[in-house]
Amino acid sequence: MPELPEVEIFVRGLQPIVGSTMVHTEVIDARLNLDGSNLANARIASVERRGKHIVIGTSDRGDLVVHLRMSGRLRLARSERESKYTRLILHLDSGDCVYFINPRRLGTAAHYPKGFTPDLGIEPLTAAFTIESLAALATRSHSPIKTFLLDQRKIAGIGNIYASEALWRSGIAPTREATSLSREEVALLHKDLVSVLNDAIDGQGTTIGNSVSDYHPDVGEQGEFQTHLSVYGRESEPCERCGTIVVRMKQAGRSTYYCSECQS
DNA sequence: ACATTATCCTGCACGC
DNA sequence: TGCGTGCAGGATAATG
Numbered sequence: 001m002p003e004l005p006e007v008e009i010f011v012r013g014l015q016p017i018v019g020s021t022m023v024h025t026e027v028i029d030a031r032l033n034l035d036g037s038n039l040a041n042a043r044i045a046s047v048e049r050r051g052k053h054i055v056i057g058t059s060d061r062g063d064l065v066v067h068l069r070m071s072g073r074l075r076l077a078r079s080e081r082e083s084k085y086t087r088l089i090l091h092l093d094s095g096d097c098v099y100f101i102n103p104r105r106l107g108t109a110a111h112y113p114k115g116f117t118p119d120l121g122i123e124p125l126t127a128a129f130t131i132e133s134l135a136a137l138a139t140r141s142h143s144p145i146k147t148f149l150l151d152q153r154k155i156a157g158i159g160n161i162y163a164s165e166a167l168w169r170s171g172i173a174p175t176r177e178a179t180s181l182s183r184e185e186v187a188l189l190h191k192d193l194v195s196v197l198n199d200a201i202d203g204q205g206t207t208i209g210n211s212v213s214d215y216h217p218d219v220g221e222q223g224e225f226q227t228h229l230s231v232y233g234r235e236s237e238p239c240e241r242c243g244t245i246v247v248r249m250k251q252a253g254r255s256t257y258y259c260s261e262c263q264s
Numbered sequence: 265a266c267a268t269t270a271t272c273c274t275g276c277a278c279g280c
Numbered sequence: 281t282g283c284g285t286g287c288a289g290g291a292t293a294a295t296g
Contacts, residue, residue, distance in 0.1 A: 003289060031273095052290075069290045071274075085274090104273045106290070142266070152291080159289055208289070211276060215289070232289090252267070255287085 002068045004052060004124070004157030005200035005227070006215050010074050011049040014056075017076065020044050020092040022058075029087035029102070032109050039064060039111060044092075051120045051156030062113040066100060071213035072107030075099040085212060103213045120156040124193055129155070134193075135186045138178040145181065146174035147252045149193075158193065161206055161232045164257045166196045168231045173263045174249075174256045203227035231257040 002010070021043045025036030039061055046057040054074070056064040066074065080086070080099045088100035088109055100109060121137070122129045137155070141148050148154065149163040158166075167174050169192035172185055181189065200206060203225040204217040217225075230240050234257060235248040244261035 006289075067290080069272095070288065071290095102273095103275070104288090106273060108291095147267090150290090161289055206289075209276080211288095213275065213288080253269070254290090 002052065002072070002205070002215055003159030003162055003200075004049070005162070005197055006205035006217075007049050007052050007054060007068065007157070008201050009205050009217050010068075011047055011054055014047045014054075014074065014076055014098065017044050017056075017090075017092060017094075017096065017098060018047060020094045020096070022090050023093050024091040026089040026091060027087075028089065029105065031105060032087060034088070034109050034111060038113070049157075050116070050118060051123070051152055052159070053116070053118060053120075055116055062111065063116040065108075065110050065112060065116050067108045068102075069104075069106035069108065071104040072100065072102040073215060075101065083212075120152055121154040122156065124155050124157060125197060129190070129194070131187045131190045134190045135183065138181055138186055141178035143178055144174060144251055145172060145176045145178045145189075146256050148178040150252070150254070155193075157197070160254050160256075161229065162193075162196050162200065164232045165230060166192045168258060168263060169196060171263050173260075174251060174258050200227045208233060231259065233257065 021041055022039050023041065025039045027034050027036045042058040042061040044056060045059045048055045048057065052067060054066040076096055076098055078096055080097065083101055085101045085103040086099050087102040090098040122133055138148065146163050146167060149158045150160065166189060170185065170188045172189060205215060206227040206229060207215050231246050234246045237246050239246055239259040239262060242259065242262045244259050246257055246259055249256050
């Protein structure tokens with residue numbers, strides 16, 4: 001379920017584990033295909049996000065990489081009530097544990113002894129993501145712009161929600177061929193991608209439902225925020241900008257939400 | 265190079 | 281209450 005903003009929230013929440021040692025890696029779900037003994041007594045040197053991947057870097061054992069896919073989440077706690085969906089537990093010397101809760105088992109956890117080298121595109125929240133770089137990628141693609149935005153090898157971290165949201169902000173129809181975007185439209189989309197992702201991070205990410213597989217931010221005394229969505233999940237509701245009914249369509253097998261009046 | 269479909273899994277909302 | 285259907289924030293492989 002999580003996209004870049006939700007993964008970013010998890011990574012920030014995990015910063016306290018940097019400097020700790022993994023005294024025991026308890027692999028509960030054999031299907032993860034992870035050998036915990038390879039990480040015994042590894043010291044955690046960093047926790048970083050790369051696209052939608054959570055990269056736990058160790059001092060001398062490479063990286064442990066978690067991908068939450070549709071339904072995964074991580075929790076840092078001293079003791080977590082046993083969830084039937086807990087698939088992996090990192091026991092730390094601090095007494096804390098990191099729980100990988102993965103109801104649908106789509107999420108992954110893998111050890112890269114020599115370091116993680118993913119085939120991912122530009123990070124949209126770094127200086128490398130410029131109007132120029134987006135234009136260079138878009139002009140080479142004949143995919144619909146919505147599908148283009150979901151391609152992790154081009155831009156890393158955009159998912160189904162924020163692709164629809166950014167296109168709505170920019171007033172660009174999701175069906176448009178990426179290469180057909182004008183210079184002005186690319187500039188607009190660049191700005192809106194960045195703002196939509198930053199707004200979501202500020203709002204602690206998006207929670208759609210209340211089931212076990214839904215994302216729930218681990219916020220402190222601040223209370224929970226909720227990222228505002230303008231079109232995603234709003235089929236048959238009036239567009240906030242023009243009142244036209246928001247429609248849902250399928251692109252590459254995934255739902256796209258948009259306003260046919262103010263996106264063209 | 266593109267779109268489509270199936271697949272991996274499980275849970276939930278909905279209509280009957 | 282139960283059952284069938286379709287849906288889900290992701291990614292990949294196979295097929296056309």
